[in-house]
Amino acid sequence: MPGPRPILMLLETSTFGSIRLHRRIGHGTLRACYTIREHPGVCAKIVRPDLGLLRRLQALVIRRRTNLVEARTYRRLPPEIKPYFNPVLEAEPQFVVTRMPLNPDGTPARSVHAHGRITSDGFWKHVKQIHRSLAHHRLWLFDVLNGRNMLVMERTPGDWRPLIVDYKRIGWKAFPWQVNLLLESERRRKLDRRYRTFLRRYRG
Ligand SMILES: Nc1ncnc2c1ncn2[C@@H]1O[C@H](COP(=O)(O)OP(=O)(O)OP(=O)(O)O)[C@@H](O)[C@H]1O
Numbered sequence: 001m002p003g004p005r006p007i008l009m010l011l012e013t014s015t016f017g018s019i020r021l022h023r024r025i026g027h028g029t030l031r032a033c034y035t036i037r038e039h040p041g042v043c044a045k046i047v048r049p050d051l052g053l054l055r056r057l058q059a060l061v062i063r064r065r066t067n068l069v070e071a072r073t074y075r076r077l078p079p080e081i082k083p084y085f086n087p088v089l090e091a092e093p094q095f096v097v098t099r100m101p102l103n104p105d106g107t108p109a110r111s112v113h114a115h116g117r118i119t120s121d122g123f124w125k126h127v128k129q130i131h132r133s134l135a136h137h138r139l140w141l142f143d144v145l146n147g148r149n150m151l152v153m154e155r156t157p158g159d160w161r162p163l164i165v166d167y168k169r170i171g172w173k174a175f176p177w178q179v180n181l182l183l184e185s186e187r188r189r190k191l192d193r194r195y196r197t198f199l200r201r202y203r204g
Pocket residue numbers: 025026027028029030031032033043045086098099100101111148149165166168
């Protein structure tokens with residue numbers, strides 16, 4: 001199957017100057033992530049160029065503040081779990097520049113989903129710590145315990161760590177049709193459910 005069409009898009013950033021999107025390394029429902037040839041240490045996310053009209057409207061109208069919300073969430077993270085989140089380096093309504101997660105041998109970190117089941121006990125201890133801390137701080141980031149929004153950093157054979165790359169959806173406002181989430185107890189239940197499902201799906 002042919003890969004996604006190459007795009008030649010320039011972003012004007014204040015930190016890195018004018019940067020050119022290079023190779024697409026992943027995509028979600030609305031955004032796609034690209035490497036930057038001149039800056040191998042970072043990558044950038046933009047609204048997917050291949051979206052249909054409705055999805056494009058969703059991204060540009062309903063979710064227009066997504067990147068700014070993600071940057072604010074990063075700034076406010078509790079220190080004990082901040083290192084598990086891939087930092088937002090610069091955010092604008094049209095794009096976000098983040099660090100490019102690489103394993104120590106220089107290979108790009110893969111998502112939990114791409115890995116399949118993970119047997120490293122250390123990895124699951126970190127995930128437990130993330131879940132515990134989110135619940136303790138009532139930080140309702142339901143989407144982070146998700147195989148596509150979390151990467152695996154393979155530091156050494158016995159030391160694997162999770163790295164969260166998508167944390168834009170926060171709180172009940174991100175799920176406005178789920179009115180039950182107005183109740184704090186329901187938010188906790190949803191977070192716990194996501195945690196259990198994540199373990200069931202990916203723990204080896
Ligand atoms: N910094 C990164 N390094 C490598 N891959 C990344 C990075 N950020 C995102 N990705 C990949 O790109 C995908 C899309 O990014 P992201 O999840 O932010 O998009 P989205 O459209 O906002 O997601 P969703 O469909 O969950 O709403 C991720 O699932 C991940 O596989």
